[in-house]
Amino acid sequence: xxxxxxxxxxxxxxxxxxxxxxxxxxxxxxxxxxxxxxxxxxxxxxxxxxxxxxxxxxxxxxxxxxxxxxxxxxxxxxxxxxxxxxxxxxxxxxxxxxxxxxxxxxxxxxxxxxxxxxxxxxxxxxxxxxxxxxxxxxxxxxxxxxxxxxxxxxxxxxxxxxxxxxxxxxxxxxxxxxxxxxxxxxx
Numbered sequence: 059x060x061x062x063x064x065x066x067x068x069x070x071x072x073x074x075x076x077x078x079x080x081x082x083x084x085x086x087x088x089x090x091x092x093x094x095x096x097x098x099x100x101x102x103x104x105x106x107x108x109x110x111x112x113x114x115x116x117x118x119x120x121x122x123x124x125x126x127x128x129x130x131x132x133x134x135x136x137x138x139x140x141x142x143x144x145x146x147x148x149x150x151x152x153x154x155x156x157x158x159x160x161x162x163x164x165x166x167x168x169x170x171x172x173x174x175x176x177x178x179x180x181x182x183x184x185x186x187x188x189x190x191x192x193x194x195x196x197x198x199x200x201x202x203x204x205x206x207x208x209x210x211x212x213x214x215x216x217x218x219x220x221x222x223x224x225x226x227x228x229x230x231x232x233x234x235x236x237x238x239x240x241x242x243x244x245x
Contacts, residue, residue, distance in 0.1 A: 101128040103149040103156075110152060113244045115209065115235030117159045121150050125159070157244065160187050162207075164240040172208040178224045181206050187243055190216065201228065207241045209234040 104125035111119055125148040132141040148159040162185065164170055174181045184206040192200040202222055204212040211232055214224040232245035 101147065101149060102126045103151045106150050106152045108152075110155070111150060111157050111244065113231055113233045115233035115242055115244055117148065117161060117242050117244065122148055122159050125150055158189065160243045161237070162187070162240045162242065167236070167238070167240050170207050170236075170241060172206055172210075174206055174210050175208060176210065178212045178214075178227070179210070181210065181212060184208075184210075185241070189245070201226075203228070203230065203232075203245065205232045205234060205243050205245060207234055207236075209243075 104121055106121050111121065117123075128147045130145040130147060131137075132139055132143075142163075142165040144163040146161040146163075148161075150157040150159065164185075170185050172184050174184050181204060186204050186206045189203040190200045191203075194200075198216075198218050200216045202212075202214045202216055202224075209232065211230075212224055213226060213228045213230065214222050215226045216222045230245065232243060234241055234243045
């Protein structure tokens with residue numbers, strides 16, 4: 059299976075309180091690499107030749123420990139500056155799935171915000187992870203996925219950079235777990 063045909067660009071946004079991080083991942087073949095512009099961030103994916111990952115929100119399977127880690131950088135309010143809200147992204151590819159793992163560290167995990175518990179609700183104010191799959195590589199359209207720290211999910215279609223609809227319900231799953239230093243998610 060050639061992932062490049064199906065997924066050209068993946069954008070991941072992680073929000074922890076007032077800070078947000080944005081990342082563009084490039085998929086090529088069965089691994090993510092810097093196949094396009096060298097100035098775009100990239101990450102390599104771990105390949106799991108057999109089996110699957112149990113979605114429980116915990117990144118405790120051996121494949122997660124061995125997967126390359128990408129640490130996101132702050133985009134807002136101060137792009138590129140250090141932040142105490144460290145976010146790590148891992149990608150695992152099997153013969154028929156792409157798994158994303160996130161570890162969102164928070165200096166005060168007691169303040170992780172969750173207000174939304176229903177699917178496809180606006181998660182303004184929640185600690186979230188957002189993923190946009192730009193399958194055409196046009197920077198205009200894509201599939202939107204969002205998970206908050208409690209595991210509530212939202213998904214939709216982006217028809218242009220200023221328009222998104224949460225009416226589309228894709229078939230996907232995600233789980234989250236609280237950790238001693240924040241929270242983690244698997245999707």
